[in-house]
Amino acid sequence: xxxxxxxxxxxxxxxxxxxxxxxxxxxxxxxxxxxxxxxxxxxxxxxxxxxxxxxxxxxxxxxxxxxxxxxxxxxxxxxxxxxxxxxxxxxxxxxxxxxxxxxxxxxxxxxxxxxxxxxxxxxxxxxxxxxxxxxxxxxxxxxxxxxxxxxxxxxxxxxxxxxxxxxxxxxxxxxxxxxxxxxxxxxxxxxxxxxxxxxxxxxxxxxxxxxxxxxxxxxxxxxxxxxxxxxxxxxxxxxxxxxxxxxxxxxxxxxxxxxxxxxxxxxxxxxxxxxxxxxxxxxxxxxxxxxxxxxxxxxxxxxxxxxxxxxxxxxxxxxxxxxxxxxxxxxxxxxxxxxxxxxxxxxxxxxxxxxxxxxxxxxxxxxxxxxxxxxxxxxxxxxxxxxxxxxxxxxxxxxxxxxxxxxxxxxxxxxxxxxxxxxxxxxxxxxxxxxxxxxxxxxxxxxxxxxxxxxxxxxxxxxxxxxxxxxxxxxxxxxxxxxxxxxxxxxxxxxxxxxxxxxxxxxxxxxxxxxxxxxxxxxxxxxxxxxxxxxxxxxxxxxxxxxxxxxxxxxxxxxxxxxxxxxxxxxxxxxxxxxxxxxxxxxxxxxxxxxxxxxxxxxxxxxxxxxxxxxxxxxxxxxxxxxxxxxxxxxxxxxxxxxxxxxx
Numbered sequence: 001x002x003x004x005x006x007x008x009x010x011x012x013x014x015x016x017x018x019x020x021x022x023x024x025x026x027x028x029x030x031x032x033x034x035x036x037x038x039x040x041x042x043x044x045x046x047x048x049x050x051x052x053x054x055x056x057x058x059x060x061x062x063x064x065x066x067x068x069x070x071x072x073x074x075x076x077x078x079x080x081x082x083x084x085x086x087x088x089x090x091x092x093x094x095x096x097x098x099x100x101x102x103x104x105x106x107x108x109x110x111x112x113x114x115x116x117x118x119x120x121x122x123x124x125x126x127x128x129x130x131x132x133x134x135x136x137x138x139x140x141x142x143x144x145x146x147x148x149x150x151x152x153x154x155x156x157x158x159x160x161x162x163x164x165x166x167x168x169x170x171x172x173x174x175x176x177x178x179x180x181x182x183x184x185x186x187x188x189x190x191x192x193x194x195x196x197x198x199x200x201x202x203x204x205x206x207x208x209x210x211x212x213x214x215x216x217x218x219x220x221x222x223x224x225x226x227x228x229x230x231x232x233x234x235x236x237x238x239x240x241x242x243x244x245x246x247x248x249x250x251x252x253x254x255x256x257x258x259x260x261x262x263x264x265x266x267x268x269x270x271x272x273x274x275x276x277x278x279x280x281x282x283x284x285x286x287x288x289x290x291x292x293x294x295x296x297x298x299x300x301x302x303x304x305x306x307x308x309x310x311x312x313x314x315x316x317x318x319x320x321x322x323x324x325x326x327x328x329x330x331x332x333x334x335x336x337x338x339x340x341x342x343x344x345x346x347x348x349x350x351x352x353x354x355x356x357x358x359x360x361x362x363x364x365x366x367x368x369x370x371x372x373x374x375x376x377x378x379x380x381x382x383x384x385x386x387x388x389x390x391x392x393x394x395x396x397x398x399x400x401x402x403x404x405x406x407x408x409x410x411x412x413x414x415x416x417x418x419x420x421x422x423x424x425x426x427x428x429x430x431x432x433x434x435x436x437x438x439x440x441x442x443x444x445x446x447x448x449x450x451x452x453x454x455x456x457x458x459x460x461x462x463x464x465x466x467x468x469x470x471x472x473x474x475x476x477x478x479x480x481x482x483x484x485x486x487x488x489x490x491x492x493x494x495x496x497x498x499x500x501x502x503x504x505x506x507x508x509x510x511x512x513x514x515x516x517x518x519x520x521x522x523x524x525x526x527x528x529x530x531x532x533x534x535x536x537x538x539x540x541x542x543x544x545x546x547x548x549x550x551x552x553x554x555x556x557x558x559x560x561x562x563x564x565x566x567x568x569x570x571x572x573x574x575x576x577x578x579x580x581x582x583x584x585x586x587x588x589x590x591x592x593x594x595x596x597x598x599x600x601x602x603x604x605x606x607x608x609x610x611x612x613x614x615x616x617x618x619x620x621x622x623x624x625x626x627x628x629x630x631x632x633x634x635x636x637x638x639x640x641x642x643x644x645x646x647x648x
Contacts, residue, residue: 004220006126008280009301013126013223014109016216021073021110021208025066028201036067037195041168043611044184044426047075048159048168051103057165060304062102069110071195072169073204076111078191079155079171080118086173087152089145093121095137097128097230098157099277099341100302103167107157112219113211114204115155123151125230126223127301129277129342130156131462132234134176139233141174158277158341161309162613177459181426181572227280235282241458242468244376244443254476258468259291261475268293268332269467270325271345272318274310275303278342278463286464292471293332297321310337310346310451311521315359319348322357326350333505334470338463344452345463347470352506362451363404363517364509365466369453370397370407371512372469373444374414375485378492379476382441383414389492391415396440398432400424401570401589402520402606402619403448409513413493422570422588423447423608429459431573444469449520449619473508477501486511516630517621524634527616529645534609535583538590540644541607542582545592548640560629562594562602570608587611603629605637616641 003015040049051068052059064072083092094115098104108124115122123140125133133156140151153173159166171187172178179187194200243251269292273279279301287294297317298305307314318335325332335357336345347360360368377383377395384392395416399407400423411418419435421427425447432442432454446453452461453469477484478501483491486508490499495511518525531537549565556562567579571588582590589608595601603622610617618641620633 004217004223007224008227009127011127011301012105013124013220014105014216016213016220019209020106020113021066021069021205023205025070026202026205028067028070030196030198030200032067033070033195033200036071037192040071041612041614042188042191043424044179044181045424045612046158046160046168046170046178047188048162048166048612050165051107051167052165057163059165060102062106064103064106069106069208070201070204072107072110073114073208074195074200075169075191076114076155077118077203077207078187078194079153080115080120082171082187082190083120083153087145089152091119091121092152093123093140093150095123095125095133095140095151095154095230096157097125097133097154099130100127100275100279100304101159101164101167101340102302103165104157107167110208111155111157113208113216116211116215117207122219123226124219124223125227127277127280128227128230129234129281129338130158130160130170131343131458131460131464132230132277132281134172134178134460135234135237135458136230137172137174138176138237156341160341160343160612161339164304164308164340175459176457177429178426180430181424184426231282235286237458238282238286238462238464241455241462241465242472244380244382255290258472258475261477262291262471265475266293266331267334267471267474268295268325268329270295270297270318270322270332270335271299272297272321272335272337273299273303274305274308274314274337274340275301276338276340276342277301278338278345279303281342283464287467290471293329295325295332304340308340309521310339310344311362311519312359315346315348319357319359322348322350326357334467336463336467342463344450344461345466346451347466349505349509352504353510360509361517361519363406363448363515364512365451366403366446366448366453367406367410367512368473368508369446369455369466369469370410370444371489371508372473372485373453373455374410374416375488376472377441377443378414378488379483379485383416385415389415394440396435396442398428398435398442398445400428400447400449401568401575401591401608402617402621403446404515404517404621405601405604405623406513406515406517407448408601410493413489420570420575421573423449424611425454425460427573429454432456434573449517470505474505513623514625515621515623516625516627518619518630518634520617520619524638525617525619527618527638527641527645528614529609529616529641531645534587535585537641537644538585538607539581539583540647541590541640544640544643544647545582548636552636556594560602561596563597564595566593566595567591568593603633605633607637607641
């Protein structure tokens with residue numbers, strides 16, 4: 001049997017007759033497996049580790065070690081049993097996809113074989129963006145069970161923004177998102193139990209070698225057709241998301257308004273795909289269908305040209321290219337860079353006040369998306385006000401702990417509440433679902449520190465939704481008595497005098513509430529801690545903070561007007577305010593909010609150990625454009641956490 005390749009990209013899909021495990025791997029010991037699993041990060045946000053055989057996180061080789069083949073086969077078996085239980089079917093259908101990391105194909109080959117041996121029907125879409133596979137799962141999940149086109153869940157092979165030698169897994173059902181934290185935690189627990197069994201290696205080898213070769217050949221040969229179906233399902237779902245309606249007539253009305261705005265102002269967009277899964281997704285067709293000019297770089301799958309995480313230095317190639325193209329065509333004003341799985345994209349734009357292109361901070365991107373999507377609700381009549389400016393409709397924002405207080409100021413202008421969860425997409429999505437059950441409209445949600453946004457009914461971040469939020473701000477302009485998105489924002493935020501009809505994106509950004517926030521991926525935000533129990537760490541930290549507060553409070557009052565503080569914890573979908581015992585935050589987020597005498601919150605500091613990377617993150621967030629308070633707070637926070645970690 002010849003190797004089967006993707007006709008779209010030319011990349012290898014697989015060789016059905018080249019079985020990746022054999023009798024020799026049955027001798028892999030329980031100790032070998034335990035050592036490998038102990039190096040993995042297993043959380044509701046995903047399973048991740050360095051899969052490269054030499055352990056180098058920057059390694060670009062495609063092979064994975066036999067130990068990790070055993071681990072991936074076991075993971076597939078656990079998820080297969082989970083799907084059987086949740087669906088009630090003995091042969092559930094699972095969708096499998098991957099991002100563009102070099103180890104993805106090897107992992108998929110093992111897992112698909114294991115799924116087949118476990119009795120699953122497999123639909124393989126090969127390279128796909130995370131929002132695409134989740135939209136496709138939603139689409140297939142709506143079909144009748146056993147119809148041939150149905151699905152009960154998905155397995156996505158990706159490590160998101162981690163370095164190229166990493167890879168991992170995300171599991172989900174058919175609701176368009178990853179598994180909720182309680183379900184994901186149960187899956188992890190069962191995986192740990194099975195991988196610790198004395199015959200774990202033998203079971204995995206039997207599963208992988210027992211896969212039906214003709215069935216596998218049919219799956220690999222059917223990738224192109226499955227991918228096309230997934231692509232179209234995602235495209236149609238994105239139309240629903242960005243317009244906020246399933247009604248095609250209303251979709252067309254809003255999109256025609258956007259198209260008129262683009263035609264009137266001639267807008268252009270660039271993307272540095274960095275070889276990500278978005279190279280094989282809907283971006284080009286979607287944007288050009290609206291009349292946007294669209295240029296791309298690093299636009300071949302696996303053409304990963306620089307660091308994956310779309311922050312800081314990773315935005316520089318796109319920023320420089322935008323400057324060059326804007327010089328040739330002034331209508332090209334914005335660009336974006338996605339991460340490897342294509343579920344977020346941070347922004348560069350042409351700043352016409354500074355006369356150069358610059359990068360937007362992740363928190364600024366999320367703030368712009370919130371302004372746009374809340375204005376969307378006002379514009380469509382889904383968020384109305386009485387004569388005193390009080391909201392008549394029950395609308396809310398769902399964000400995570402380290403999302404900047406800038407979002408609270410935006411929400412205040414729209415008269416909507418903000419609810420916070422722990423870091424992790426499943427936590428924020430779960431919180432939004434709980435709020436909807438209580439009668440709230442939650443159109444936009446997300447994690448400000450990570451960039452990007454989740455726009456309902458999507459349950460995953462998506463750079464297309466982010467870009468369209470910005471495009472709507474620029475193109476849905478005031479007509480007659482009806483205010484456009486930006487004028488609505490200016491009016492509701494008491495900045496009506498700053499509005500002008502010929503505004504640019506630079507003007508929109510300048511109208512955001514001013515805050516200085518530590519970036520999530522800058523050196524000052526990252527610490528290594530040796531204290532494994534973060535409840536213990538936070539209890540030590542509390543003693544240090546209380547001591548330091550007494551020493552610093554006069555200075556903070558005199559210089560910044562800070563007179564009081566309050567602690568809050570974010571654990572799962574719960575927010576606990578007025579925290580007396582910092583240790584109650586456990587492994588979740590801990591935030592200290594600083595206020596003035598009138599109770600107005602001026603700044604905050606935050607901490608939490610990452611559950612997807614081996615780092616402990618800290619952050620400071622301060623109102624205003626003067627960076628001195630943020631600098632002082634982040635240095636203070638780092639010093640206190642370091643002291644707490646070294647204390648006995």
